[in-house]
Amino acid sequence: MIRGAAVKIDNWLKDNTFHHSTFSDLADLVREKEKQNLKISLCIPTLNEERTIAKEIILFHSELMVRYPLIDEIAIIDSGSSDNTISVAKSFGAETYLASDILPHLPPKKGKGENLWKAIYQLDGDIIVYIDADIKNIHPRFAYGLLAPLIYREEIKYVKAFYDRPLAFSEGIRPSGGGRVTEILIRPLFSLFFPELSAIIQPLSGEYAVRREVLEELHFPIGYGVETAHIIDVYSKYGLAAFAQTDLDQRVHRNQETRSLGKMAFGILQTFFGRLQTLNLISDLPELSTVLRQFQVHDKDFEAINMTIVEEERPPMLSIPEYLTKRGIKKND
Amino acid sequence: MDKKLARILDSLPNIEAMIRDMRDIILTNIVMIGEIPAPTYKEDNLRDFVLNRLNQDNLINCSTDESGNALGILPGKSGKKNILVVSHLDSVFEEEENNTLSIQPDYILGRGLSDNIVSLAATISLPFILDQLKIQLKSNLIIMGTSRSLGPGDLEGIRFFLKNTKLNISNGISVEGVKLGDLSYSSIGMARCEINCWVPEEYDWTKFGAVGSIVTMNELINRIQEIPIPNKPRTNIILSSISGGRGFSSIPLDATLRFEIRSESGEMVDNLQKQIMDIAQEVSSHSGSKVETKVMAKRKPGGISFSHPLASSAREIHKKLGIKSRITPNIAELSAFIDKNIPSVAIGITKTAKQSSSLEKVEIEPLYKGIAQLVGLIMAIDTGCCSEN
Numbered sequence: 038m039i040r041g042a043a044v045k046i047d048n049w050l051k052d053n054t055f056h057h058s059t060f061s062d063l064a065d066l067v068r069e070k071e072k073q074n075l076k077i078s079l080c081i082p083t084l085n086e087e088r089t090i091a092k093e094i095i096l097f098h099s100e101l102m103v104r105y106p107l108i109d110e111i112a113i114i115d116s117g118s119s120d121n122t123i124s125v126a127k128s129f130g131a132e133t134y135l136a137s138d139i140l141p142h143l144p145p146k147k148g149k150g151e152n153l154w155k156a157i158y159q160l161d162g163d164i165i166v167y168i169d170a171d172i173k174n175i176h177p178r179f180a181y182g183l184l185a186p187l188i189y190r191e192e193i194k195y196v197k198a199f200y201d202r203p204l205a206f207s208e209g210i211r212p213s214g215g216g217r218v219t220e221i222l223i224r225p226l227f228s229l230f231f232p233e234l235s236a237i238i239q240p241l242s243g244e245y246a247v248r249r250e251v252l253e254e255l256h257f258p259i260g261y262g263v264e265t266a267h268i269i270d271v272y273s274k275y276g277l278a279a280f281a282q283t284d285l286d287q288r289v290h291r292n293q294e295t296r297s298l299g300k301m302a303f304g305i306l307q308t309f310f311g312r313l314q315t316l317n318l319i320s321d322l323p324e325l326s327t328v329l330r331q332f333q334v335h336d337k338d339f340e341a342i343n344m345t346i347v348e349e350e351r352p353p354m355l356s357i358p359e360y361l362t363k364r365g366i367k368k369n370d
Numbered sequence: 371m372d373k374k375l376a377r378i379l380d381s382l383p384n385i386e387a388m389i390r391d392m393r394d395i396i397l398t399n400i401v402m403i404g405e406i407p408a409p410t411y412k413e414d415n416l417r418d419f420v421l422n423r424l425n426q427d428n429l430i431n432c433s434t435d436e437s438g439n440a441l442g443i444l445p446g447k448s449g450k451k452n453i454l455v456v457s458h459l460d461s462v463f464e465e466e467e468n469n470t471l472s473i474q475p476d477y478i479l480g481r482g483l484s485d486n487i488v489s490l491a492a493t494i495s496l497p498f499i500l501d502q503l504k505i506q507l508k509s510n511l512i513i514m515g516t517s518r519s520l521g522p523g524d525l526e527g528i529r530f531f532l533k534n535t536k537l538n539i540s541n542g543i544s545v546e547g548v549k550l551g552d553l554s555y556s557s558i559g560m561a562r563c564e565i566n567c568w569v570p571e572e573y574d575w576t577k578f579g580a581v582g583s584i585v586t587m588n589e590l591i592n593r594i595q596e597i598p599i600p601n602k603p604r605t606n607i608i609l610s611s612i613s614g615g616r617g618f619s620s621i622p623l624d625a626t627l628r629f630e631i632r633s634e635s636g637e638m639v640d641n642l643q644k645q646i647m648d649i650a651q652e653v654s655s656h657s658g659s660k661v662e663t664k665v666m667a668k669r670k671p672g673g674i675s676f677s678h679p680l681a682s683s684a685r686e687i688h689k690k691l692g693i694k695s696r697i698t699p700n701i702a703e704l705s706a707f708i709d710k711n712i713p714s715v716a717i718g719i720t721k722t723a724k725q726s727s728s729l730e731k732v733e734i735e736p737l738y739k740g741i742a743q744l745v746g747l748i749m750a751i752d753t754g755c756c757s758e759n
Contacts, residue, residue: 088474092472092473095401104426125475
């Protein structure tokens with residue numbers, strides 16, 4: 038069993054792990070996209086990203102819409118930025134939406150997952166590629182590197198980004214991994230419960246491309262657990278073969294403080310345990326606390342900082358009547 | 371005024387407006403060029419990007435050469451003339467430095483924007499811009515990112531190309547980042563030198579006045595400052611950088627001074643260079659320090675006259691676009707054209723402001739005027755307005 042998983046992981050790594058440079062022939066990629074009559078949407082979820090959003094819009098628009106018509110629409114879906122994110126994005130011609138204005142009759146929820154989920158309703162693409170807005174070294178490869186495996190390989194449904202080029206290394210073998218939360222939380226958990234998924238090098242990366250038919254049937258945690266939930270749910274339904282991952286070289290972004298990573302880990306754990314219960318991999322779980330306790334020191338006094346983090350989830354978009362109407366889907370389809 | 375030039379001038383406001391609509395294409399080239407490290411002698415990745423871009427825009431003969439230049443040709447209807455537009459590839463920043471740029475609605479922020487990201491981006495955007503403007507030239511337009519231009523590179527790329535090309539280059543345009551309005555059609559004489567001073571191992575530290583390399587270098591600088599500099603021909607000596615020593619408590623064993631001698635007269639440059647070398651030898655002989663002078667680069671003065679049609683057309687283009695011309699001599703790519711007697715100009719493309727020691731802020735709006743000026747100049751050369759005969 039263990040050996041079987043290892044072989045499967047090796048084969049998957051060989052067949053479904055790519056480097057973006059493999060897909061640099063954009064003219065060919067566009068030809069293939071047009072042959073399949075695919076429509077592709079780019080969603081950039083934002084919250085106070087005025088410093089980086091303009092560059093993302095300009096690069097994707099000029100390279101992947103004007104020069105090579107790979108992407109059909111670019112949309113900014115904002116959580117309610119208090120800075121100039123929206124006006125900057127508009128000044129560079131992007132379609133901008135406030136997440137709360139999409140499906141406005143639903144009780145509003147705040148979180149990146151909410152923006153990603155509402156993008157499924159708002160955007161028209163057969164494939165949606167999600168790219169975070171805080172990438173300082175944004176490049177067209179961040180989009181085409183993720184889209185290409187879906188365009189060239191019909192059986193692939195979900196493509197994750199990973200970033201694997203250190204500035205310098207001295208020998209042929211080097212450690213390859215994700216961020217701190219991935220390496221001390223997610224990969225150990227996957228190794229315990231879903232060993233095959235441990236081969237996804239950066240399961241928490243915010244950049245991924247997914248087919249609509251997969252997205253519309255996924256539950257969406259609105260907070261930190263959205264990427265973890267996606268991976269487990271897609272894996273449970275389609276298996277490892279539905280995934281691919283693309284090395285996008287370096288990603289320059291702002292680093293998070295350890296305390297913020299603690300909040301992230303707490304949210305992810307809620308989602309993870311929820312999935313374990315749903316899949317009957319664990320039972321008799323007590324009611325879990327939703328309060329994260331962190332501490333800070335004033336001189337010699339320790340002060341507790343309690344934070345309530347509840348990982349709410351949106352249901353699959355296919356259960357939303359307005360979505361079915363908009364897409365012309367009958368309930369029994 | 372030449373009727374053809376008048377027609378070109380009349381079209382410039384519309385050209386500027388249309389270039390404004392191509393903002394994303396130009397800004398994207400700025401970002402993508404700016405984020406590829408290209409220190410002198412390590413321009414390979416940027417060269418490949420430029421070649422790829424020229425290929426994408428359907429230029430022919432997209433190729434590199436032994437010197438690492440990147441070039442492509444936009445073929446003209448007749449192809450009787452060849453206009454060469456150049457901008458250098460290399461920058462002063464090392465590979466490992468953070469090269470990310472930031473874009474805001476009105477400006478771009480980053481390193482090396484004026485030297486030479488913005489001008490290279492404008493240069494390689496030309497084929498796309500001309501296509502959108504539906505301008506088809508009679509002449510061949512050669513677009514080139516030149517290699518090994520800065521510092522020790524000493525214009526190696528452009529010199530190599532001009533020495534070895536089989537193409538007959540009728541005119542050259544050197545596109546530079548700053549400053550919009552700068553217009554150069556002559557090169558001044560220049561010698562770029564480095565003086566290294568070091569204390570030999572056998573130095574007698576018991577000797578009276580043993581003080582190490584920095585004091586020796588200081589004496590050298592004082593002596594250079596005492597050299598009389600004439601007002602005519604206009605001449606100056608720029609002491610541009612100095613380094614030396616190791617810390618607070620140790621006697622410095624080495625020091626380096628870099629400087630440039632600039633003059634409208636080549637003879638004056640040679641005289642001053644010789645005087646400084648003599649001073650260096652004299653200081654070396656009585657201080658006990660070793661002093662060595664190296665000439666890193668030299669330029670000969672020359673160029674076209676104020677009344678040459680190329681220079682006057684460039685000024686008319688500035689006037690029409692509301693750009694105030696500043697006539698300045700140039701010691702960069704333009705001097706390589708001048709050495710080959712090719713009528714040429716160097717123009718600045720935008721305005722920058724320093725944000726910190728290495729960060730620059732470039733306003734986006736003046737770029738459109740800067741590029742319109744470049745397009746107008748190419749059109750003027752192409753239609754024969756800039757030829758003396």
